Amino acid sequence: MTIRTLLCLLLIPFTGEIMAQELTGKQLLQNAIEYHDPEGQWSTFRGKLKIVMETPKSEDRISEIWIDLPSDIFRLTARKGELTTHYELINGACNLRLNGELEFDLDEAEKAGLTCERATLYRNYYTYLYGLPMKLKDPGTNVDPVVKRMTFKGKEYLVLNVNYDQEVGTDVWRFYFDPTTYAMEVYQFFKGDPEGKGKNTGEYILLDGIEMVEGMKIPKTRAWYYNKGDKYLGTDILQ
Template sequence: MRKLLLLLVCPLLLSAQTPADQILAKAKAYHDPQDIWPTLETTFTFKETRPDGPDRSTIIILDNGISYMKINRNDEEVYEVNGEVAEVLKGDKDKARALVLRNYYLYLWGLPMKLYDKSTPEISLAEDEKVGDKLCKVLRVVYEEDTWYFYIDDFSGRMLQYKFYKDEATGKGELITLEDEIMVDGIKIPQERSWYTLPEMKYLGTDILEEVD
């Protein structure tokens, strides 16, 4: 009887998913098949390069299970965030800065898993596009201040790039390309992110995940 119920329920669950849900599930199955991200505990070391300035080293100590992050940027800015409570340990910035940086690193380095957050607006499918020679399904998310597009390899489910527009009418925004991957406790995280302005495609810099402990 239990097997019969499962056979009846599973098709219903699958049919309840929207096409965008199915693509997001495929991306998550590629990047985080064991659902590790919500409880991930690790230390990231980044090298952040900019064409008009020196490289920056950033160390992130992360424990998603208790919503904790410690951020050390070049040993000039150091913050600790527990839930929504932030502390400035070093530097002349305020606590709001700590929360902005926490959200920045969690979102960008936690994609595509972060799209499962309850706060994520409705996800829809945009038109298919190619990234290089790979056909991608494109997820579209409209936030209050910007609109994001996420490019998912239609064959593997790998996230290949994303972009956002502050104003779609003018095409003003940024494109972030992804290169290589690093395995973090079973999660495939893109290792290099390069930033370009839209529509000019002016290079802004590259963030590289150099080490994971």
């Protein structure tokens, strides 16, 4: 065996490591998008999501969501116990219902969080989280060009650091991808620099399982925890 052949054999186990180190942030993001949305469906997504939210010492919240991105339509009907709230945004126009009724007591509605401001918040929340990692290509999103290798809960990941233009958002995010498949398995946000004053702020979300939705691989469960103290907050389950 020649020295050249021996060197080639020795290098084979490290090829994946070298390639990962050479990935830029944009390349890692593109690889992750190709895993989760191989046919580029997100930008024209029209579909329904049913999500069960489990939280400690509380009844489950069942949400049925209709998202139509091309037509700018968002609908959410949420049921928790005997209370049903309905939010609808169509091209910016807001419609609300409380227990199926268009006319309702305003104080009762405010107590239930039934407001147009909350409708906008829910739209942004669900389209962002369930549109990841594709949403990281939106305007105002700043992807760090340096990809880091970090260990989280005993597993090593390729990590993408993201912040936003001031008018978009102030949180600092980390996204953790499997180094082989590029599947997104964890994300985490901080209220400031995670290496500084923001270290013990914010939350992390553990993703598990995959549901196929309109050709996209969307995480089935999202379990939420505080960064500080690892306190469990709840789990969203996509059905």
